[in-house]
Amino acid sequence: MPAQKKIKKVLFLKSNQTETELVKLLRSRGCDVDCFSEKNFKPDGYDLIISFGYRYIIPENIICNAPHIINLHISLLPYNKGAHPNFWAHMDSTPSGVTIHLIDAGIDTGPYLYQKKINFDTKKLTFKESYQILKNEIETLFIKNIDEILNLEYKLYKYSGKGSFHNASDLPSGIDWDEIIYKKISELKSRE
Secondary structure, eight states, rough: OOOOOOEEEEEEEOTTTOOOHHHHHHHTTTOOEEEOOOOOOOTTTTTEEEEEEEOOOOOOOHHHHHHHEEEEESTTTTTTEOOOHHHHHHHOOOEEEEEEEOOOOSSSSSSSEHHHHHHHHHHHHOHHHHHHHHHHHHHHHHHHHHHHHHHTTTOOOOOSSSOOEEEESSOOTTTOOTTTTHHHHHHHHHHH
């Protein structure tokens, strides 16, 4: 017999563009889910906050006073913390993957619950295609582990190594997300 779910009310933080079936899945598991994409929100009354593509940094006072806050991040942390992780994995020749982690006061530095490394054929895929693969993989990783997450039965793991971080302003100009990854990265590295 499955354990009694502890999570009943969920705040799902997302970007305006984030489309996901995860909200429907959470609702099908008996969770009352509110979606929010604006900068300021109140964490009161929620058992779990999930961030997926949310564009804002959650203030430390909310992190300290809120219930569990997890982030669905499309990089293999600790690599490519911050903005545009898919691009930077290719540009910096760091591993690609997805990570579900707790949010702490740092940016993408909280201990992780689950990770999966993903290899890409960069000579065939565009940035947009690799992003979609990462988005699908993070959703699959969440779905695979939803019972542990909702029952708060997950383990926390520390990262090995320092990793890397990039701000949104670090992204080179003129990136065409429909371009083949290898071609664009080769072009950018030839300018260095």
